[in-house]
Amino acid sequence: MERAELDGGIPVMYRDYGHRVRMAYDPAQIDEAAAIALLCVRVPRLVNSLELIRRH
Numbered sequence: 001m002e003r004a005e006l007d008g009g010i011p012v013m014y015r016d017y018g019h020r021v022r023m024a025y026d027p028a029q030i031d032e033a034a035a036i037a038l039l040c041v042r043v044p045r046l047v048n049s050l051e052l053i054r055r056h
Contacts, residue, residue: 001023001032001035002023002024002054003025003026004025004026006025006026008029011026012024012025012039014039
């Protein structure tokens, strides 16, 4: 999970590699908890197996 300045209207970006998911969110547009929730909606298999590694 990374913080990044993203374009307006794009609060979260992610890439699903199958064995891991890389994600960036823009804290000016969305908070971390909402970004995680959105990611879990888009990639439901993460709900019970989410392990965060934060990159700042």
